[in-house]
Amino acid sequence: MATVTDGQARNTGKTPGEGNRVLAAALKEAGCSYASLALRVNELGRRQGADSHYDKASVTRWLQGQQPRGSTPELIATVLSERLGRAVSPADLGFHSEHQRPVTSRALVYGEDVAETLHTLAELGSTDISRRSLLGAVPFVAAALTNPQREWLLWLLEHQDAVSSSLAVSGGPVEQVHAMIAVFDQMDNHYGGGGVRTSIVHYLSTEVVPMLQQRGTPARQRRQLFAAAARLAAMAGWSSYDAGEYGLAQRYMTQGLRLCAEGRDRVLGGQILAGLSHLATNLGRPDEGVALARAGIVTAQGAGSPLGLMRLYAMSARGHAAQGRPDDASEALRLAERQLEASKGAAQESVWVRYLDSHYLQAESALCFRDLGLARQAERTASESLGSGADRRRRQAISRSVLATAHLQQDRLDEAVGTATLALETLGAVHSERSVQALRDFRRRLEPRRGEPVVQEFERRSRGVLGTAA
Numbered sequence: 001m002a003t004v005t006d007g008q009a010r011n012t013g014k015t016p017g018e019g020n021r022v023l024a025a026a027l028k029e030a031g032c033s034y035a036s037l038a039l040r041v042n043e044l045g046r047r048q049g050a051d052s053h054y055d056k057a058s059v060t061r062w063l064q065g066q067q068p069r070g071s072t073p074e075l076i077a078t079v080l081s082e083r084l085g086r087a088v089s090p091a092d093l094g095f096h097s098e099h100q101r102p103v104t105s106r107a108l109v110y111g112e113d114v115a116e117t118l119h120t121l122a123e124l125g126s127t128d129i130s131r132r133s134l135l136g137a138v139p140f141v142a143a144a145l146t147n148p149q150r151e152w153l154l155w156l157l158e159h160q161d162a163v164s165s166s167l168a169v170s171g172g173p174v175e176q177v178h179a180m181i182a183v184f185d186q187m188d189n190h191y192g193g194g195g196v197r198t199s200i201v202h203y204l205s206t207e208v209v210p211m212l213q214q215r216g217t218p219a220r221q222r223r224q225l226f227a228a229a230a231r232l233a234a235m236a237g238w239s240s241y242d243a244g245e246y247g248l249a250q251r252y253m254t255q256g257l258r259l260c261a262e263g264r265d266r267v268l269g270g271q272i273l274a275g276l277s278h279l280a281t282n283l284g285r286p287d288e289g290v291a292l293a294r295a296g297i298v299t300a301q302g303a304g305s306p307l308g309l310m311r312l313y314a315m316s317a318r319g320h321a322a323q324g325r326p327d328d329a330s331e332a333l334r335l336a337e338r339q340l341e342a343s344k345g346a347a348q349e350s351v352w353v354r355y356l357d358s359h360y361l362q363a364e365s366a367l368c369f370r371d372l373g374l375a376r377q378a379e380r381t382a383s384e385s386l387g388s389g390a391d392r393r394r395r396q397a398i399s400r401s402v403l404a405t406a407h408l409q410q411d412r413l414d415e416a417v418g419t420a421t422l423a424l425e426t427l428g429a430v431h432s433e434r435s436v437q438a439l440r441d442f443r444r445r446l447e448p449r450r451g452e453p454v455v456q457e458f459e460r461r462s463r464g465v466l467g468t469a470a
Contacts, residue, residue, distance in 0.1 A: 054068075
């Protein structure tokens, strides 16, 4: 006999806080209490072979916008049809099939059914590549960040034995997927997300998702495939972010987090939350950025990855700095430094975080100091971060932009423009909207000095890459 609980609910995709007003109106008209509706739904469900345990709290969640899975919407419609004396359908009560909702809406939700997650990812990838039904930019929805955080943390509480499965690869298809991830990583570092995004999305949706939909894969290999798919979804999100597709970035990362639960990989889960934190902070929601970083820290603690925790503390610092909280930012950076020192080296870390190093932390610290107006610290850490490999062109372009801002904050105009010009030259080979935005931030700070010839020359040279200054 199938068992259904109120935890097995889908979100209907309504705007958070809107709720299901149609259902509320029908309940009021029928004079039906929450408890009596739940009791009758359970009774009808048992007759059909579903042992459900809905209660008043379940009905409250339905009214708040959740949609129970399976045949429960039909059962609710049956109960209210009895009470109202006329036939009503699930659609009349505000319930809709998952597949009737646009994929861009479904992809904002951390769903319980992993089969639906795979279907959503495949459809999102197909729609993304063909641009079918994507009319204009897909919006970033800050309010939708709460759902994946809550669902992930609940999963974490229920699976406290979950460990990273990414230190060893079992060969076969898992090894092939890891090899492709390495290729995409290299291309992303060298050319930026804009140059590799479509390839990642295509490979994920047409090659990897079908692997996971096959039956008969051994359990250990299946978990590793899910972890690798989660990493690819996160990469699709990160590269979308780097290409300025912020709404798609949010959706790929959200679905990646759900896949990560199937892979039981806490280190990777923390890194996906770090990516969402970065996205939220840079899009003007540093409060959400800090919350996501905190969720990531809880996730990664005890998972044996100091480098992963280092990045999460750095993301927390970025959120605090953007809110003008220097003490909290300094404490988070101190904790990040401690984790960096605790790491026994990249070879002893999860494969997902081996790219992280002291230069990464210096680059993020420089951004914190820039946002806090601490020019000398920003100059020092941005300069140190430039010691990273020349293949990391995006990081170098961003650090040079921060260094230019630090020079400008110290009234060293010629040095500032000279450094920004070097960053501009780097951008010629990197398709990275994040790098462009960092340099646009510097250009905005030049506005009070627009009368200076050196500034006018920089604006002329930068126009082709940065566009016309507002």
